[in-house]
Ligand SMILES: [Zn+2]
Ligand SMILES: [Zn+2]
């Protein structure tokens with residue numbers, strides 16, 4: 001998802017793109033993977049000394065509610081990343097650094113056949129493990 005896109009989504013819902021919100025989006029767009037609320041807060045504190053955790057947290061959840069960010073649970077903690085708005089795909093997620101890699105096939109193509117007569121609203125498919133860089137460290 002591009003920054004232009006997020007500005008549009010915010011405006012459609014009556015929210016302004018502020019400096020702080022813009023910084024949150026830049027942070028996630030440069031992260032290339034999943035980050036926690038704490039990771040984001042530490043980054044925001046550097047850029048806006050004295051900013052409250054509450055402000056960061058509220059904006060994080062606003063973005064999540066607006067589907068600008070998607071979330072997953074990694075190591076029992078909630079992690080966020082920019083929603084991939086392009087063509088449908090899934091992710092490998094590194095459980096150490098949060099980096100993601102696209103998986104361009106969808107298991108639902110096969111599973112759909114096993115659920116004849118059922119309606120499917122949504123699905124989630126994620127693969128967890130260590131990325132090549134994180135394997136070198138250990
Ligand atoms: Zn993606
Ligand atoms: Zn990794």
Ligand SMILES: [Zn+2]
Pocket residue numbers: 088089090105106107108123125
């Ligand atoms: Zn799928």
